[in-house]
Amino acid sequence: MSDQPYTDDDLRAEAARQLSAHGPGASREQTYAAMLDAPIESTRDTDGPTWSEALDAPDLSTPAATINALINDAADVSEWAVHLGADGLEPLGEQLTAHTQNGPWFRLHFAVRPDMPDDMRRALVEGIGQEIAKHFPTA
Structure with a gap:
């Protein structure tokens, strides 16, 4: 019998729970703030602009709302991700x-x-x- 009070499956389950907890649930304001200094992915190769460099503040609300909805509507694949990494x-x-x-x-x-x-x-x-x-x- 092992001296550890947990199994590898317990570790994976907790990792999946925590990964899931840090994804959905962000407010639109948090999403907005998080994207300000982030580069726009399609322009990353050309050292393109960040979101705040590309759009004026009022124009950022529409993509922020869409990004927020995508995050909150995303399928929870945390358990899959943890198993892939563990493997x-x-x-x-x-x-x-x-x-x-x-x-x-x-x-x-x-x-x-x-x-x-x-x-x-x-x-x-x-x-x-x-x-x-x-x-x-x-x-």
């Missing part, structure tokens, strides 16, 4: 999405070991995509 996996930027007339039907995200070769990563995503495509009607 030493890292997310890939690639994803597969099946669309319907009403928006996405499903979306698959991938996480792999950091030492997985690029060609194997590509084969994984493409192979799964090709296999799924066999079951969709062609237009």
